[in-house]
Amino acid sequence: MYCLQWLLPVLLIPKPLNPALWFNHSVFMGFYLLSFLLERKPCTICALVFLAALFLICYSCWGNCFLYHCQDSVMPHAGHHPAIGAT
Numbered sequence: 277m278y279c280l281q282w283l284l285p286v287l288l289i290p291k292p293l294n295p296a297l298w299f300n301h302s303v304f305m306g307f308y309l310l311s312f313l314l315e316r317k318p319c320t321i322c323a324l325v326f327l328a329a330l331f332l333i334c335y336s337c338w339g340n341c342f343l344y345h346c347q348d349s350v351m352p353h354a355g356h357h358p359a360i361g362a363t
Contacts, residue, residue, distance in 0.1 A: 279316060279318035279319060279322040280318075280322050280325060280326065282312065282316065283312070283318065283322065283326045284326070284329070286305065286308065286309065287329060287330065287333060289305070
C-alpha cells in the first residue's frame with residue numbers, strides 16, 4: 277500500500293474555478309496518472325483502491341472529479357447576480 281501515498285493526493289487537487297481551464301486540468305491529470313502508472317507500476321490492490329475512490333467521487337458528483345463537470349455541482353458564477361441591486 278506504499279504506492280497509495282502518491283495516488284490519493286491526486287483526488288484532493290481542486291478543479292480550477294475558470295471553466296476555460298477544465299479541459300487543461302483534465303488533460304494534465306490524465307497524463308500525470310498515465311505516467312505514474314507506467315513508471316511506478318503500482319500493485320493491483322493499490323490500483324483497484326484508487327480506481328474505486330475515483331469512481332465513487334465521480335459518480336457522486338462532489339465537484340472534484342477531474343474527468344468531467346457534473347451538471348448538479350455548484351460552481352461560483354462570474355459577474356453580477358441579477359437579484360442583487362446596483363451599488
